[in-house]
Every structure is written in C-alpha cells, then in structure tokens.
Amino acid sequence: MTGTVTLSMEVELGWGVHDIADDAHLSDDGVAERAYLGRLLDRCDALNVPISFDVVGHLLESDCDGDHDGPHAGDWFDADPGTDAMADPLFYAPDAVEAIRDRPTDHEICTHTYSHVNCDDVSAATLDWELSRCQRLHRRRVGTETVSIVPPRHHPPPRAALLDADIEVVRLSRDTSDRGQLSRLKELVAGPHPTFEPRLVDGVVETYCTTYPSLTASTLPLGKQDPPAYFSSLPVAFRQRLQRAYLGRAVDAAVESDGHCHLWSHLYDVANEYQWPVIDGFLSELAARRDAGEVQVLTMAALNDRVRGRAPEVTTSV
Incomplete structure (x- = not known):
C-alpha cells in the first residue's frame, strides 16, 4: 500500500484579518512569520519535502497606492495602507514569495485570492477580478500562472469562476463538528484525522481537509495566540x-x-517554539516514510495531475 500526503500552508499575514481588525496572533511586521518560513524552507530543502503555499495575491505586490479598481464593497480595501513592503510588511511580502520560489525544493505557490475574499459571498465580477489579478501577479512574480486555489475561510468558490481563471484544483473543507462535542475534542487532540479522497468534480479536482488547522496543534499556541485554558x-x-x-x-x-491525507495550517500557526519542534520532527518522519516507499508527498498541482489521470469525473447538477 502507498498513501499520498499533501501539505498546504496559508500565507496571509495582515490580509487574513484585514476585514475584522484582529491581528493579535501576528508578530510585529511579520518578523516571526518570516523567520519560521525560512526555517521551514531550510528543513524542506534538507528533506526534499514540497509544500503548497497558498498566498494572498496582494502579498506579491511590492507597493501600491491603496486605490484598487475592483468591484468590491466601498470599504473593502480600507485597511490597505497604500505604501510598500518596507513600510508595511504585513501587507506586502514579495520577499516571502521569492524565498519560496527560489528554493531547490519544488514547492507550489497557489492563490488564496487577491485580498482574502469570501468566495461564495462576493459577486461574480468581484471574484473574476480577484482571480484575474492573481494570475497576472503570478505570471510576473512566480513566472507562471497557478492551477491551485485555497479559498479563504473555507468558503467554496463557484466552479465557473475557477474554470474561467484556469484553476484546476481547489482545497475544500469537510466539517466534522456534527460528531458530538466529545468526539470532536478527541479528533482535535488525538485523532484520527479524517481521510477524504480527492475527486474530479465538474472539471475541477477537489482535495479535502479539516475545518481546523491539522498540521499544527490546537492544544499549543498558534502564533502569538494562546490555546484554550484547559489545554x-x-x-x-x-x-x-x-x-x-x-x-x-x-x-x-x-x-x-492506499488513500490521501491533506494536512494544513497557516504560516503564523507555526511561528513559535511550541509548534516548531512538532513540525520539524514530523517532516523528518514523513521524508523517511516516503524514502521507504510507504507514501508519496504531493503538492496540490501534482495531486491534480494524479487524480485527473486516475479518477472518473463526477458530474453534478449545480
């Protein structure tokens, strides 16, 4: 038996919370997040373990005037400082993208929309603007368009919008909270992690994850955010x-x-000394099991190719 594992990490910095003004979990100027990104990339290079990094498109910008021409609600970009990467590194991070892109490990840089919109709660014109803007930035900053998307806050995007933007694979969440409070607590702390097989649905490959970050521990601090007191x-x-x-x-x-497991977290989740030893040790274990032939480690793009080559397509009425 040979399983497959996909690791994905959301890189949002200030854009992840720009609409709710709650950034207490982030370090000042994203210093810790960048430092742990460097450590993570170093470890991945040593082990040749690829990750799909899901980056908010605006972070690929080196500067802007804050005046975007999208069809968004009037106040949507109010938090955009309209400066540059030196002045506001929580809102501009081309350095982080370059660090991922320039590593020898074959990481993937996916899109997380341009400004962290809820994909099922905006107009078709807004989502088209977001994805088109991201693809232009990916061509300029990464060198190629992306085929992968992780929608912010697990809000599923309309299939037509993905196909129009040449997006071929999407990470969607499966909610397991209906299993009861005790079962949910056991799943969060001890597992088992749910196993969901990816599918080709209406022309788009869907890979499934949990609603909560699974690569990092909810029992430990997430960035600067403390865990619940009972932990x-x-x-x-x-x-x-x-x-x-x-x-x-x-x-x-x-x-x-002989199935698939998709583990994910935010970049800020891993940015402390509580989570890092776990991630470091797990990457070593995963690489050893890959080298032993037990498992393959696939980015979302590689998973997309694999599923399209093997799975029958599911057609829905939606």
Missing part, C-alpha cells in the same frame, strides 16, 4: 507528543487505505 494546564512536552502521534496516525491511515 494550558497540560505539560507542553505532552501536548507536543500528542500532536506528533496525531500526525503519524494521519499518515498511517493514508498508507493503510
């Missing part, structure tokens, strides 16, 4: 072991079922 009473080392076991079992399930 804080447990020893840190114990919580780290729980997450390592959770991730190992997630790979086990994919291997044993």
Whole structure:
C-alpha cells in the first residue's frame, strides 16, 4: 500500500484579518512569520519535502497606492495602507514569495485570492477580478500562472469562476463538528484525522481537509495566540507528543487505505517554539516514510495531475 500526503500552508499575514481588525496572533511586521518560513524552507530543502503555499495575491505586490479598481464593497480595501513592503510588511511580502520560489525544493505557490475574499459571498465580477489579478501577479512574480486555489475561510468558490481563471484544483473543507462535542475534542487532540479522497468534480479536482488547522496543534499556541485554558494546564512536552502521534496516525491511515491525507495550517500557526519542534520532527518522519516507499508527498498541482489521470469525473447538477 502507498498513501499520498499533501501539505498546504496559508500565507496571509495582515490580509487574513484585514476585514475584522484582529491581528493579535501576528508578530510585529511579520518578523516571526518570516523567520519560521525560512526555517521551514531550510528543513524542506534538507528533506526534499514540497509544500503548497497558498498566498494572498496582494502579498506579491511590492507597493501600491491603496486605490484598487475592483468591484468590491466601498470599504473593502480600507485597511490597505497604500505604501510598500518596507513600510508595511504585513501587507506586502514579495520577499516571502521569492524565498519560496527560489528554493531547490519544488514547492507550489497557489492563490488564496487577491485580498482574502469570501468566495461564495462576493459577486461574480468581484471574484473574476480577484482571480484575474492573481494570475497576472503570478505570471510576473512566480513566472507562471497557478492551477491551485485555497479559498479563504473555507468558503467554496463557484466552479465557473475557477474554470474561467484556469484553476484546476481547489482545497475544500469537510466539517466534522456534527460528531458530538466529545468526539470532536478527541479528533482535535488525538485523532484520527479524517481521510477524504480527492475527486474530479465538474472539471475541477477537489482535495479535502479539516475545518481546523491539522498540521499544527490546537492544544499549543498558534502564533502569538494562546490555546484554550484547559489545554494550558497540560505539560507542553505532552501536548507536543500528542500532536506528533496525531500526525503519524494521519499518515498511517493514508498508507493503510492506499488513500490521501491533506494536512494544513497557516504560516503564523507555526511561528513559535511550541509548534516548531512538532513540525520539524514530523517532516523528518514523513521524508523517511516516503524514502521507504510507504507514501508519496504531493503538492496540490501534482495531486491534480494524479487524480485527473486516475479518477472518473463526477458530474453534478449545480
């Protein structure tokens, strides 16, 4: 049996919360996020483990005047400082994109829309503007358009908009909160991580993840944000072991079922010394299991090619 694993990481910085003005989880000027991105890229290079980085399009800009011509609501871009990467590095991050792009590991740079819009809650014209703008930026900054999207806050985009933008694969979430409070708590802390097989649906490959970040531990601080108080009473080392076991079992399930596992987090989630040892150790384990022939590690783009080559297409009435 050979399972497949996809790792994806949302790179949002200030754009992830620009509409709700709640950035307490972020470091000043994104210093910690950039530092841990560097550590992550170093580790991935040492192990040759690729990640799909889902980047908000505006972060590819080096500067702007804050006056965008999109058909958005009038106040949507109010938080845009209209400056540049030096003045406001939470809103411009071409350096982070270049760091990912220039590494020897074959990482993927996906889109997370241009300004972190809820894809099912904006007009068709707005979403078309967002995706078109992203593709232009990807051509300029990355060298090629992207075929992959991770919609912000798990809001599924209309299929027609993706096809019009030449997007071929989308990460969607599956909500498991209906399993009851105790079952949900067990899943978050100890697993098992749900296994969802990717599908080709109406011309677009869908890969599925949890609604909560699964690559990082909800029992540990996420960036600068503390976990719920009832977790804080447990020893840190114990919580780290729980997450390592959770991730190992997630790979086990994919291997044993000859199936797929998609693990994800935000960049800020990993940007502290609580989460990093878990991520570091798991990447080593994943690389060792790949080298042993147990599992393949595929970006969303590579998964897209694999599913299109193997899976029958599902046609819906939507």
